[in-house]
Amino acid sequence: MTLDGFWLPGLAPADVTAWETRDLGDTALRWPVLTPESLARVVRAITRARAETLARTPTAAIVRALDAAAARLADPADPLRRTAEAALPAVTGYAPEMIRLGLDRMVADWGAPALERLLRAELPDPAALDRFVDDPAGAGAPRAGRRLLRAHGPELAFHVFAGNVPGVAVTSLVRSLLVRAATLGKTAAGEPVLPALFAHALAEVAPDLALALAVTYWPGGTTELEAVALDAADAVVVYGGAESLASLQRRLRPGARLLEHGPRYSFGIVGREALDRASAPPLAQTIARAVAIFDQQGCVSPHVVYVERGGEVGPEEMAGLVAGALADLEARLPRGRLSPGEAAALHEARGAAEFRAIAGQDVRLHTGGGTGFTVAYDADPAFAPSCLNRFLWIKPVGDVGEVTAHVIPYARWLQTVAVGGIPADRLEPLAEALAAAGACRIAGFADAPWPPAQWHHDGRGPLAELLRWTDLEPPQR
Numbered sequence: 001m002t003l004d005g006f007w008l009p010g011l012a013p014a015d016v017t018a019w020e021t022r023d024l025g026d027t028a029l030r031w032p033v034l035t036p037e038s039l040a041r042v043v044r045a046i047t048r049a050r051a052e053t054l055a056r057t058p059t060a061a062i063v064r065a066l067d068a069a070a071a072r073l074a075d076p077a078d079p080l081r082r083t084a085e086a087a088l089p090a091v092t093g094y095a096p097e098m099i100r101l102g103l104d105r106m107v108a109d110w111g112a113p114a115l116e117r118l119l120r121a122e123l124p125d126p127a128a129l130d131r132f133v134d135d136p137a138g139a140g141a142p143r144a145g146r147r148l149l150r151a152h153g154p155e156l157a158f159h160v161f162a163g164n165v166p167g168v169a170v171t172s173l174v175r176s177l178l179v180r181a182a183t184l185g186k187t188a189a190g191e192p193v194l195p196a197l198f199a200h201a202l203a204e205v206a207p208d209l210a211l212a213l214a215v216t217y218w219p220g221g222t223t224e225l226e227a228v229a230l231d232a233a234d235a236v237v238v239y240g241g242a243e244s245l246a247s248l249q250r251r252l253r254p255g256a257r258l259l260e261h262g263p264r265y266s267f268g269i270v271g272r273e274a275l276d277r278a279s280a281p282p283l284a285q286t287i288a289r290a291v292a293i294f295d296q297q298g299c300v301s302p303h304v305v306y307v308e309r310g311g312e313v314g315p316e317e318m319a320g321l322v323a324g325a326l327a328d329l330e331a332r333l334p335r336g337r338l339s340p341g342e343a344a345a346l347h348e349a350r351g352a353a354e355f356r357a358i359a360g361q362d363v364r365l366h367t368g369g370g371t372g373f374t375v376a377y378d379a380d381p382a383f384a385p386s387c388l389n390r391f392l393w394i395k396p397v398g399d400v401g402e403v404t405a406h407v408i409p410y411a412r413w414l415q416t417v418a419v420g421g422i423p424a425d426r427l428e429p430l431a432e433a434l435a436a437a438g439a440c441r442i443a444g445f446a447d448a449p450w451p452p453a454q455w456h457h458d459g460r461g462p463l464a465e466l467l468r469w470t471d472l473e474p475p476q477r
Helices: 036-052 059-074 079-092 096-110 112-122 168-178 194-205 223-232 242-250 280-296 315-332 340-358 400-413 424-437
Strands: 002-004 019-023 028-032 148-152 156-160 182-187 213-217 235-239 257-261 265-270 302-308 363-366 374-378 391-397 414-420 441-444 468-472
Touching: 028 213, 036 156, 036 182, 036 213, 036 223, 059 079, 059 096, 059 112, 059 168, 059 194, 079 096, 079 194, 096 112, 096 168, 096 280, 112 168, 156 168, 156 223, 168 182, 168 194, 168 213, 168 235, 182 194, 194 213, 235 242, 242 257, 265 280, 265 400, 280 302, 280 315, 280 391, 280 414, 302 315, 302 400, 302 414, 315 363, 315 374, 315 391, 340 363, 340 374, 340 391, 391 400, 400 414, 400 424, 414 424, 424 441
Parallel strands: 002 028, 156 182, 156 235, 182 213, 235 257, 265 302, 265 414, 302 391, 374 391, 414 441
Antiparallel strands: 019 028, 148 468, 363 374
């Protein structure tokens, strides 16, 4: 079977002179080899479709269309869902169990209830995407008079994706379409499947709207293709490393916005109140699951968990409990395959920790004998990024309030802080300090891997950053 890893309105079969394919075992994944001219035709087609259809479609109708497409991927019996479950493990390396869990949790963010919550959270009145609406903040203003607001999305949003977590790309495409942007998505080599499947689902349930969406893969750094997209886009949404962000920033056209989602670090904090003999084991299981989700590849995955001293279960013992919980998860939610580079990084990280232990530092490894997980207890509380793939640092602190000082060197890259066992009277001042230090989100360990649709991604509103506003102040008579 051949699976099309693309959706390219405006590109006729006769326009394709060569194909790139990837063997996935029983399936071959293919994309057209694009030229600047063929990509320019696609860009013209989706921007025309935006002007003729998407820009004139009521927000409620767009939500219904996105919801219907999401329902295809939510239904285990649907052929598109079955295709996703079959292809994604082969192309991403994640275990089939992880793919099924990720689909079940992330598809919900593309459905109507989640999208409606997102719209209400980010706009004073979601109808502002359809027409001028009264400004709710204008009532009672010192200068009496009516003020109206109108929100506009980009004419063309160009998205450049990373391949570490399946589903993130679809979430970004959905947000873009929701604000009526013609949307071009360049998928990553590590995950080119799900965005294309979503585009095909949308084409089946809302063909006119799908004509404003294009999704495909081309090798990163293909500057002649990037130039076509960058010359046309007024918003560029990038998921990736510092180098790719800097390269695209230099080539933006005047007036275009770069909305970047670069590398981020997350961590956890456990308060002594959760470290009694009854509470510590289930909390360790929840921590282990947060680490195991997508093998720590997500920006919300904890690299380090700080454990407060003073409970019945000390930090070192908690490290053993988390390691045992990760061992239990190996059968039910196994880690995916490692690339050669990832395997080398894991062995290097383990070796460095073992060397420190030999040198007399208070460092101890829990590995279970294989490479499925690593929990490293380290008495040095300095924040240490993980090599990922279920390598977790456990570090002790005398008080949870000390953690902020240890993460400050990484302030500009902080993302989610997972917390457990910290009562409200201690959590509130801790949250204030963490927020001031740069943390974007504070949540329980169970919720940390699954941000809600309306979360402030990297500290910013995911719709708000796409919008521009027009204020209408009718003259007074």
